[in-house]
Amino acid sequence: MSDVQGPLPTGVQQLEPEDAPATKTRRRRGGDPAPKVKLGPGRWFREIGWRHVVGVLAVLWALFPVSYLVSASLNPLGSVVTSTMIPRTFSFSNYSELINTQPFFTWARNSLVVCVSVVVIQLLFSALAAYAFSRMRFTGRRGGLLALLLIQMFPQFLALVALYLMFTRIGEAIPVIGLDSLPGYILMLCGGSLGQVWLIKGFFDTIPMSLDEAAMIDGASHVQVFFRIILPLVRPILAVCGLLVFVGVIAEFLMASIFLRDSSKKTLATGLYGLIDADRSNNLGVFAAGAIMTAIPVVLLFLYLQKFIVGGITAGGVKG
Amino acid sequence: MVDTQAPRSRRFTQPGRDGVLALLVKIVFLGIVVGTAIAITPALVSDGSWFFLVCVWLIVAVLVATYATGRALPGKYLVPGTLLLALFVVLPIGITIKTSFTNYGDGTRNSKDDTIAQIVGSSVTRSDSSPQYELTVATEGDPVKGPFTYFLVPQDDPEKVFTGTADGLEATDPGAVTLANGRVSAADGYTVLNIKQISAAADTLDEIAVPTDDGNFIVRSGTSEAFEGAPTLKYDESADTITDTTNDTVYSIKQVGDRELFVDSAGKRLSDQSWTANVGFRNYQKIFTDSRISSDFLRIFVWTVIFATVSVVSTFLLGLFFAMTLNDPRVRGQKIYRALLILPYAIPGFISLLLWSSFYNQDFGLINDLTGLNVNWLGSATMAKIAVLLTNLWMGFPYMFLVATGALQAIPEDLTEAARLDGAGGFAGFRRITFPLLLVTVAPLLVATFAFNFNNFGAIYLLTGGGPFSPDNPTAGGTDILISYTYRLAFGAGGVQIGFAAAVSTVLFVITGVVAALQFRATRSLEDVN
Numbered sequence: 001m002s003d004v005q006g007p008l009p010t011g012v013q014q015l016e017p018e019d020a021p022a023t024k025t026r027r028r029r030g031g032d033p034a035p036k037v038k039l040g041p042g043r044w045f046r047e048i049g050w051r052h053v054v055g056v057l058a059v060l061w062a063l064f065p066v067s068y069l070v071s072a073s074l075n076p077l078g079s080v081v082t083s084t085m086i087p088r089t090f091s092f093s094n095y096s097e098l099i100n101t102q103p104f105f106t107w108a109r110n111s112l113v114v115c116v117s118v119v120v121i122q123l124l125f126s127a128l129a130a131y132a133f134s135r136m137r138f139t140g141r142r143g144g145l146l147a148l149l150l151i152q153m154f155p156q157f158l159a160l161v162a163l164y165l166m167f168t169r170i171g172e173a174i175p176v177i178g179l180d181s182l183p184g185y186i187l188m189l190c191g192g193s194l195g196q197v198w199l200i201k202g203f204f205d206t207i208p209m210s211l212d213e214a215a216m217i218d219g220a221s222h223v224q225v226f227f228r229i230i231l232p233l234v235r236p237i238l239a240v241c242g243l244l245v246f247v248g249v250i251a252e253f254l255m256a257s258i259f260l261r262d263s264s265k266k267t268l269a270t271g272l273y274g275l276i277d278a279d280r281s282n283n284l285g286v287f288a289a290g291a292i293m294t295a296i297p298v299v300l301l302f303l304y305l306q307k308f309i310v311g312g313i314t315a316g317g318v319k320g
Numbered sequence: 321m322v323d324t325q326a327p328r329s330r331r332f333t334q335p336g337r338d339g340v341l342a343l344l345v346k347i348v349f350l351g352i353v354v355g356t357a358i359a360i361t362p363a364l365v366s367d368g369s370w371f372f373l374v375c376v377w378l379i380v381a382v383l384v385a386t387y388a389t390g391r392a393l394p395g396k397y398l399v400p401g402t403l404l405l406a407l408f409v410v411l412p413i414g415i416t417i418k419t420s421f422t423n424y425g426d427g428t429r430n431s432k433d434d435t436i437a438q439i440v441g442s443s444v445t446r447s448d449s450s451p452q453y454e455l456t457v458a459t460e461g462d463p464v465k466g467p468f469t470y471f472l473v474p475q476d477d478p479e480k481v482f483t484g485t486a487d488g489l490e491a492t493d494p495g496a497v498t499l500a501n502g503r504v505s506a507a508d509g510y511t512v513l514n515i516k517q518i519s520a521a522a523d524t525l526d527e528i529a530v531p532t533d534d535g536n537f538i539v540r541s542g543t544s545e546a547f548e549g550a551p552t553l554k555y556d557e558s559a560d561t562i563t564d565t566t567n568d569t570v571y572s573i574k575q576v577g578d579r580e581l582f583v584d585s586a587g588k589r590l591s592d593q594s595w596t597a598n599v600g601f602r603n604y605q606k607i608f609t610d611s612r613i614s615s616d617f618l619r620i621f622v623w624t625v626i627f628a629t630v631s632v633v634s635t636f637l638l639g640l641f642f643a644m645t646l647n648d649p650r651v652r653g654q655k656i657y658r659a660l661l662i663l664p665y666a667i668p669g670f671i672s673l674l675l676w677s678s679f680y681n682q683d684f685g686l687i688n689d690l691t692g693l694n695v696n697w698l699g700s701a702t703m704a705k706i707a708v709l710l711t712n713l714w715m716g717f718p719y720m721f722l723v724a725t726g727a728l729q730a731i732p733e734d735l736t737e738a739a740r741l742d743g744a745g746g747f748a749g750f751r752r753i754t755f756p757l758l759l760v761t762v763a764p765l766l767v768a769t770f771a772f773n774f775n776n777f778g779a780i781y782l783l784t785g786g787g788p789f790s791p792d793n794p795t796a797g798g799t800d801i802l803i804s805y806t807y808r809l810a811f812g813a814g815g816v817q818i819g820f821a822a823a824v825s826t827v828l829f830v831i832t833g834v835v836a837a838l839q840f841r842a843t844r845s846l847e848d849v850n
Contacts, residue, residue: 048648051648055645058642062717063660069671129397138394154832156408156412158416159412159825161416161419161818162411165415169372172369173367191405191407193400247666247668251670251671254778258811272671287674291667309662
């Protein structure tokens, strides 16, 4: 569901990874400063230098809130009044306060449980479905693919009220997966478990069928072809899809705030929100500390997978 | 295309290839599924959740039919995700549409019969001849939520034990319960509530009136006693009225707003309790014809469209500008620029939104601090709207930057080269050649982003909470978009109107569907799904 994935192309565009190598060679070719002409300083600025000026301004624009967040987390007074963009004092008191007075690690554990479960289920089920759509021909195939696109345009939380009523009723019969339970929340988020079908199918399509056929001749079953041959070949796109789902789920706030009311069931999103909602101006430092600890792993993952992400998103856009 | 592939897929289904391990996995998996279904069936039956019972066994049937047979190979791959999609996306949409035709909400949650029983039961009065019971409150479920059962021992006949619920009174075999001091102290399958738990559940217990065969009700008095009494209110089924026997006032059903209430001839209400009723298209009529709501709705709709449009256009233009600037291969450090520029996208959205909401603090916020202004950002509707758009620009531009970078790199250099030779260099070349090509590529993504922002609840809720609100209108704020408005209707503090919220959601479904249709048209690639 798009609420879980953020404003990414929710598999709307078919990936054409054949384009990726082409892009790469082109970039490499373009990267060669073929005519090694030394530009004069004036011309250099007119043609390239101003780009750095814009680039630096862009980076400043992108980073000033981040810098404020870091600064606020290190500011021992930790209120809106005393926070500035450039850190003036350094102290980890906000971090120790967060860890000692708030159930931060409970939130983190809950978020991790939810994220990992949803990522695993969504990747597995999306890949399974993508395999069927890519490799098999059956009636309703085209219709199914288009229906998936259409349904994914509806954010799941538009049916929030119905989901709430549904899980209230389910919880009366089976409390383990009712409201205020992590499994129930996970189950509800798994409604979007076909969210990555289009993206993954695009990559499956690029793997030659002859590979499957060779394996089948060697006696492999279709299950073996899927798990042993196809899946390992698309690991990068699985990693990217996994990351995007992970980021979407960790930031999921609305459903969590309705579904998980008990403080021991809160996720990072609802927990940190509760912190700043309780006292918007004075809890800023502690919130910032929690935000930094939440964001660092995600940002590192993003940077690590950056190359694939650019490829994934733009390959999605390439097909006109 | 479709036909040429058919024989191959048939070959996939040759039996006996999966091996012993696969068979074992299959058996264990199906065993777990069927076992779970059997295990939860009693709970569902006792709860009367017939709908869910049917759902559970339907799921079992689908799974068994798919995995226990060798046929329908694609099904084996499609069923898991499709089942979840059907259960937690499609079904809720259906329920939403169904709910939109009712007045479900605060004060109308129960059925009509239950409501009448409650109203009548609450009028039970005690007389000198009222039979007294020793009361024990127990539950088969949760001590907080119930459902609750009364164990009743008549004070004048302590050998007998009755169980009472809102459904009626039944004699119980005294051998099945443990009696102590003339009262039930334990019963098989039940949890007996202690005094503390009883007072915690007092509100729910006050609504329980156990009907007896002679038209009386047993209600509790305190934590350990109950009495039987005659209600002063009598429900007349044929006339559909309630009569107060103490003064012969007749209360008949009258439509008040979206609900039916019992009122007397002078218009005085017997009770504020109403019940769930079908209201047809009344909720939809209210959206479009109730002048107060339709003006709110229209205003919010317009702002939703503006919000989504401006968000898309502003992020795209800024992202494109940065991409154009930094895409020149002679610029060094492209990777570093790119890594830093995607940071706003990598930080989980709720953090950015909460952070930015503190930036707009009038006295100490960063924005006023940096710009030297003294603007009450979140206090005026116009400034709050600008604040929302500014924040969304910051959060959204990295995505567009990535998209535009990729799209620019995919445009063949020969084209721009040829244009330059023809004299269309610089801006003309960009406007005539690059931009149109780029637009073809990214148009579907722009529509998708529009659809996302159209329902971007988080951006509004975490930043402004929909506010600022004018004092005379607490339900529709200055920056509310349709989805945040709906949320407040359904879950807001003042009077939960679930039926009405469902109707607004349904309208949103339709609008989103139209956007989806536009996207289908924008994405020509869909025509050759292969």
